[in-house]
Amino acid sequence: MTTGRLAPPGRSGRPTIKDVAAAAGVSRSTVSRVLTGRGYAAGPVRERVLRAAAELGYVPDVAARMLKQQVSRSVGVLVSDLRNPFYAELAAGAGNEARARGYTMVLTDTGLSAGTEGEAAEALVALRVAGVIVTPNSPAVSGYLSSHGVPVVEVDRQFAAGTTDGVVVGNRVGARTATAHLTGLGHRRIALVIDETEWTTGYERHQGYLEALHAADLKADPDLVIAAGWDVADARRRAADLLRGPDRPTAVFAANNVLAEGVWRAVGELGLRVPADVSLVAFDDAPWMSMVSPTLSAVAQDAYNLGVAAVRRLDARIELPDADSVTTVLGVRLVTRESTAPPPPL
Amino acid sequence: MTTGRLAPPGRSGRPTIKDVAAAAGVSRSTVSRVLTGRGYAAGPVRERVLRAAAELGYVPDVAARMLKQQVSRSVGVLVSDLRNPFYAELAAGAGNEARARGYTMVLTDTGLSAGTEGEAAEALVALRVAGVIVTPNSPAVSGYLSSHGVPVVEVDRQFAAGTTDGVVVGNRVGARTATAHLTGLGHRRIALVIDETEWTTGYERHQGYLEALHAADLKADPDLVIAAGWDVADARRRAADLLRGPDRPTAVFAANNVLAEGVWRAVGELGLRVPADVSLVAFDDAPWMSMVSPTLSAVAQDAYNLGVAAVRRLDARIELPDADSVTTVLGVRLVTRESTAPPPPL
């Protein structure tokens, strides 16, 4: 029976556990036990509580629960650029897997700035997220988060291998395969258009490229490794310069989908034919590559699954915070289409 | 001086306001006043508190603050499909604008299911988000959220005009312009490939199509309005059926980027030439449309700004919860490219 409380019945806002308790004629403890499924609750009581909760539209307050339990069921996801289909797919995979596991996803687009990345990480710490998935722009994030006791999974790029978990693709083997595909067709002057070659994915892809050249007994020409910027316009300019040159390469390997778009536009702009004049292969198979004419050969990486795998890893890490760190490597697959062919005769 | 408390100094986790108070030799109330900037605090005291907070690396617990103040600085964003570049752009715009305004974004990919949408909405209510931006799949969400006192902005699609805020594009005028472009070129049999025509965007785009036909003194042929499903494969099948038919249209207007892709693939599959055999125009200009050959004419809507505008509207609504509801209509722009030309001679 409800006690003769003075408290206004509906109050202004949402029903609380107290309201449910009153409606069901039980105590808050009992409601909690029924709703969380921890502890006893007799059949009829359980039913009354559930009905009352449903009727009132009761939804437990996350803040209160979080305060009590000191941890939330949210995961932070930090990606570099949602407008890039690669990161969008990744976020979609992470989001869906997170939801399936009962987490809500807090998403931040960090751009390529280590600054925004840092701020976003602070915000996530304040939110007491259960863990964070990040495509890191700098080595700092993972350290910062770890030092605050927040489990981290680095995805796509990995700065802190050995210290934090990672989920990456076979960058080296992918780049090697793509380049070997070109050498196999007879190309000897193969350019690599890439953003940077010092860290993680950039480093690995560059190495894979070099390995394939070496395996084909070709010597690597540093002038054929083009450091393009991070956007299409920049890549386009650099690629145009490269292809306009006197001794232009017969094939170009673009290290990601953005650079590939730049190269592709430059090629069109210069009136070169693909693959008759120049072969083109990309790392990261974006949707447009199978739609344009000619279609582009590319190393396909499953970004969606990258996101899914990252959440799985994070969830495992949250369960066992002290286990050894694990790096998962997902396979890649060269999809040969129309943009690669033997080089033009001399 | 720190009082001789028994409480373990560091405890396990983060410093709380209590630790700061002890370190600064004041009460929690004073610390709170200093840190929030509300209420008195003498110069030297203020300074001591700030120093102590900085030294301890104190970050206020979001959960506790939220519990007390009954509202968070998070906004929920519900989109239909992150892998669709339209929604990805929208989410990117919303995310960046949210961050700029000090909100964190909780993102959920609802798919096209009203069910997941409902669950996601519940989760957001539980999170006590300050507001929600949604591309609704059903009329139910906005009602549900509003009834829980959560400010809502419907974006792209709008079910609850007049009740909740909305940010949409000029669907009717866009569709009319696109169709008029085709009639202006001399087309008389113009098909509309669309997902559905009953609600919001689908309804508006259908109306715009009809208006343009009417303005050109053409009678609308219901057989030319094709209800394709929601994915590329389905659209492709329907479009193929349509274009294989005996009396095929000379032009097709695809009501969104997914349907356009289906139509585009069907056209290629059937060996038809664009625009010689059939003209093609799309609503929603996706990146690939300017890359394929021939390039596609399309009604461009600025999805990124749609997201930005939605956050602005939401923020305004949060400030003034009781103001009249507002629907913002963003302009669209027909980009004519290579896929539209006069119909083939009889």
Added chain:
DNA sequence: CATCCGTGTGGGAACGATGTCATAACCCCT
């Protein structure tokens, strides 16, 4: 000299959910 005000500060009650602990009711067994 008593009163009042402005300036600072601390005490303590919320906020809503959880979970420990105490206790009540009941059954079974001796």
Added chain:
DNA sequence: AGGGGTTATGACATCGTTCCCACACGGATG
């Protein structure tokens, strides 16, 4: 009939923050 165990429930403290209120100082004013 009494003890021990199980089942089932409620009281209460707790999480970290905010903020209302009480109170303690001075100095000014009547």
